[in-house]
Amino acid sequence: MFRLRRFSTRLLILLLGLLFAALAATYIFVSRASFSNAIAHAETNLALAAGIFDETTRQRIEYLAGSAAVMSGDYAIRQVLQQEVPDRATLSSTLESYTQRVGAPVIALLDAQGRLQASSNPGMENENIGPFRYLSEQAAAADKPVASGFAYLDKALHALVVVPLYAPAPNVLGWFGLAFPIDEAIAQRLKSASQVEVTFVSTEVSGPPRVLASTLPADIAQAVAGIAAARMAGPQRYKPSPEPAAAPRAETIELPGDRYVTLFKTQAMLGTPDIMIVLQRALSAELAGARELEGQILGISLVALTVAAIIAFWIARGVSQPVLQLVAHTRHVAAGDYTRRLELKRADELGALATAFNEMSAGLTERDRVRDLLDKNVSPEIAAQLLREGAALGGEEREVTMLFADLRGFTTMSEKLRPQELLALLNRYLDRMSTEIERQGGVIDKFIGDAIMALFGAPTAQGDAAERAIAAALGMERALTQLNAELVAEGRPPLGMGIGINTARVVAGNIGSQRRLNYSVIGDGVNVASRLQSETRKTEFHANIITSAATVAALRVKTCSLRPLGSVQVKGRAEPVEIFAVEPPA
């Protein structure tokens, strides 16, 4: 049974709880550390990707600028241009040849006024080369041999570079405009270099944000575009914005399917609002290693918990089983069975406890035996009082009714019977008499040979001590009649008995030496009771039970017939004592 209050259950819960807490804390700690590590790592990756993008773009622009410089110095194109009316179709096909030489997908040739002369792409017209013209004007204004920037060419994002066509330097004959698209291919290359998702988002003045290129699936890219557009807080800028002073901070955003550590990077455009370069690292990818570690920790934890549970259960059983045995043993002891002994072969505290228990059982057995003997040697009441108050010398004065019973003709009988037979007969007699006395709540003070001394009202006070004593005496008489009938049937002579009863104030208590003592009563009244018993021997009285006026006075209910016998002189007493014969009620 699984009960919370059981020791084994509690031990199990304690051990598992502690272990679980430790493991859970470790797990949470590792998990949190992994998480913050992952974020930090992702942020580093994003910053790296941003750097890679800037650097590769810068390098490619530089390369194209260098290529354009070589192109502008090329003899072949000069020959084409040196004609009075340069053939535009020939120029275009020459530029087409150059696109392959320099690896620029777009090459345009502008005249000194910024008008399109020819281009490698048949679709390009004078009205959609605005960004090239803008750059050529910038370069002319700044008197620099190169100008570059980002712009849309026919709505597609491009990086552009413009270099002058010298004829010869510093005479500008025209401008070479080169461009390469910032497209899916660039995004994919950046992703493969940095493991970062890349999305270029156009935030137009009107209309929804447009995904220019992305490594993400279309729907997620569109969601990213929406968030990016929202990040472009404030009024849209039309002028090329200065480079951001501080590196933008990465943030974690929730997208369908995953969470992404995200870096929003604005990119200035030529004459149009800035675009957003959104660099993202999926948390799940970043956390993959950490998740594996967490899984391992979880596995180890489960194994540890299972093992701990088994060990805890085993230990708890080792403790609770003997405890349960002790409990059962205690119940036996409580029920009074001191004979059982615990069999626990253990060297630990429980073994010591079992040994102590066995010793206790032995002690209890011993005590019981002593108590039993005490009960038999003294009356149960005295034994109880001794156990209750201890055996100390001293006593108290109280009114006690004393009963003395004596066999008549016992001396003659003792001469006729063998000692063993005599003892058996005596015991038989005393047993019957004792029963009657105890039935009335009397206390056997002592047996003096064949005589019985009994107390009523001591050691426990009894309001009706006199009535009890009279009733006991009458009961003894009846019991003797019964015994005599048995003796006669056995062919033995009947016994005769005399009883004296007196009530007096006496001292009751433990009387004797320090080593041996008896509970008894002392006083003049004791002697009177003994004397009254002796009076029954006088045949003229015809009385087996004689009591004193003091006892009669103590009677509140008359439970017998009283026959006055006059006054007798008691030895050692000045005052004569008025005595009565006690007979069964008529």
Added chain:
Amino acid sequence: MSPSRCRTSSRIAFLAFLLAAASTPAVAADVAFKLVDQNKLPVADAVIWLVALDPVAAPFAPATAKRSDIGQVAGQFEPFVTAVRAGASVRFPNNDRVQHHVYSLSPAKKFELPLHSPGKADTIVFDKAGVVAVGCNIHDWMSAYVVVVDSAWFAVTVADGGGKIPGVPPGRYRAEIWHPRLPANDKREVAVSEAAAAPVAVELSLKAGFRARRTPPAAGGGYK
């Protein structure tokens, strides 16, 4: 083939021609070739020519008798490979919409036809045996070859790898094969008889070829 060897063989051919003319009338045969590469794919644009090993009467054919054209059409030379006998002239008509600037830097014939508009057709005489690589100054992808041979018997293989040299007198010949992707000319001896013979099957080991190609504009998601 070194120029001196060419000269020697041409001298021998001329002697053979004189001998043949003086004795028996020549009975000519067609010699067919079938060229495949190491992958058993037909080899087109290969030039095969024969050099007589025995004195034979070579037909007297003036170098200028047959004129070849290498046109410029839609930004390409047409044909890609032209074979001519030393001393022959080749015309370069511009049949395109744009101007071209044809040139060669090959030792066998250095020449330049400066930027010329459509409709113009200049002629170049190739008087020295050898391979002449032809290009266009303003269009990198344009390429052509003129293979000048010291022989009256030559052919250029077509798409199925076949080439036929007509009117070859019976006898022993050294066949030479040139191809832009062949590391060195293939040389082998062939016997020509009057009886009709099966095409001479030749397997060539071609190296991986690089040829400038015109990529379609706006390829790769660029400007459209």
